[in-house]
Amino acid sequence: MSIQKQVSLAPYTTFKIGGNAHFFCAVASKEELIEAVQFAKQKTLPILVIGGGSNILISDKGFDGLVIKMNIKGIIQKDNILSVGAGEVWDDLVAYVVSTGLYGFENLSSIPGTVGATPVQNIGAYGTEVCQLIKSVHAFDTTTMSYVDLSQDVCAFGYRDSLFKHQKGRYIIIGVNFIANKNGSINIEYKDLKEYFKKEIENKSVITISNVRNAVVSIRAEKLPDWRKWGTAGSFFKNPIISNGAYNELKKTYPDIPCFAEPNNNVKIPLGWILDKVCNIKGLKHGHVRVYEKQALVLISEPGATAQEVAELARMLMDFVKEKTGIDIEGEVEWVN
Ligand SMILES: Cc1cc2nc3c(=O)[nH]c(=O)nc-3n(C[C@H](O)[C@H](O)[C@H](O)COP(=O)(O)OP(=O)(O)OC[C@H]3O[C@@H](n4cnc5c(N)ncnc54)[C@H](O)[C@@H]3O)c2cc1C
Numbered sequence: 001m002s003i004q005k006q007v008s009l010a011p012y013t014t015f016k017i018g019g020n021a022h023f024f025c026a027v028a029s030k031e032e033l034i035e036a037v038q039f040a041k042q043k044t045l046p047i048l049v050i051g052g053g054s055n056i057l058i059s060d061k062g063f064d065g066l067v068i069k070m071n072i073k074g075i076i077q078k079d080n081i082l083s084v085g086a087g088e089v090w091d092d093l094v095a096y097v098v099s100t101g102l103y104g105f106e107n108l109s110s111i112p113g114t115v116g117a118t119p120v121q122n123i124g125a126y127g128t129e130v131c132q133l134i135k136s137v138h139a140f141d142t143t144t145m146s147y148v149d150l151s152q153d154v155c156a157f158g159y160r161d162s163l164f165k166h167q168k169g170r171y172i173i174i175g176v177n178f179i180a181n182k183n184g185s186i187n188i189e190y191k192d193l194k195e196y197f198k199k200e201i202e203n204k205s206v207i208t209i210s211n212v213r214n215a216v217v218s219i220r221a222e223k224l225p226d227w228r229k230w231g232t233a234g235s236f237f238k239n240p241i242i243s244n245g246a247y248n249e250l251k252k253t254y255p256d257i258p259c260f261a262e263p264n265n266n267v268k269i270p271l272g273w274i275l276d277k278v279c280n281i282k283g284l285k286h287g288h289v290r291v292y293e294k295q296a297l298v299l300i301s302e303p304g305a306t307a308q309e310v311a312e313l314a315r316m317l318m319d320f321v322k323e324k325t326g327i328d329i330e331g332e333v334e335w336v337n
Helices: 030-042 090-099 191-196 198-202 209-223 244-253 271-278 307-325
Strands: 004-008 020-027 047-050 056-058 063-070 075-078 081-085 134-141 146-151 171-179 241-243 260-262 266-268 289-291 299-301 334-336
Touching (some): 030 063, 030 171, 063 171, 299 307
Antiparallel strands (some): 075 081, 081 171
16 A cells, blocks of 8 residues: 555545645555554554545645545445445445345435445435444444444434544544345435425325435436536535524514424424525625535535635625524534644
């Protein structure tokens, strides 16, 4: 395994922005991973593990440590457990499991990035979160320099949240053990899917997991920018979760404000609605960065954009939302500097 110096990180992220990694390596085996971690420990360097770079914003100054690009691959099914290497491309896995008739993954179609990153922010879309599919996460614990299997409950999954976000840098995910369910039912409760399958629902036609995957791929292609073409990391912010009381107060000013029920008397507010209808910022531009015309939660970086410009536009949006609604919004994309 070779460790390179001063490698530009921009091509390793979907934002296509960012400075250099002081040191950089790609690891394709457990042995290479240990070698890389030992290298960083000897030099007391911080480590940043990346997969597809679709949920990070690298600062213009870059990362003054060792960046490890995770390339450990492999898919093995044993009984009802599917063990998948962290470096596998997530959507290739979804396409594969749908083709083999396993239930539960189809709603998470078309999400960019790698398998190893999915537990980190507990990816979710169209009414499904990846934690519903995870039995355990196989990781390398850089504190104890040993391998661990972290069961679903230990991973402390929440809305775009997990243990891996709170113990940053401690665990390097090597693989994920998914539950392989040959029997199950589809979930098309989410508004866009219900609408897509309106006729089939009326006619009581059979809807397969393949149909659901195709629907999700097609809805997403319509709503989200193509990250292969545009600089973006998808939704830049999390949807805020507020108390029922705070929601009822907001409703007095914005009677149409939508919400989704959450546990503990809370509700989740679609932030895209606030940005669009309350703050009216769709299409707003700052330098070489703009708010995506079709979805205000998404920021687009054009050629020449800097991380600084993204951060400034994000700050503006946070301030608008705070001023209009009193809500403090949180980033979904991780800022690396
Ligand atoms: C167009 C677009 C649409 C998107 N839609 C969705 C969506 O619908 N739902 C959703 O939840 N997300 C969505 N995302 C965000 C993103 O795709 C996911 O968060 C994805 O899981 C990130 O994977 P990655 O491999 O690119 O991770 P990276 O961006 O490389 O890393 C993300 C984080 O995970 C850590 N990490 C990565 N690999 C490992 C590992 N092996 N071990 C330990 N830590 C690791 C990194 O250090 C970093 O903290 C979207 C992004 C884009 C660009």
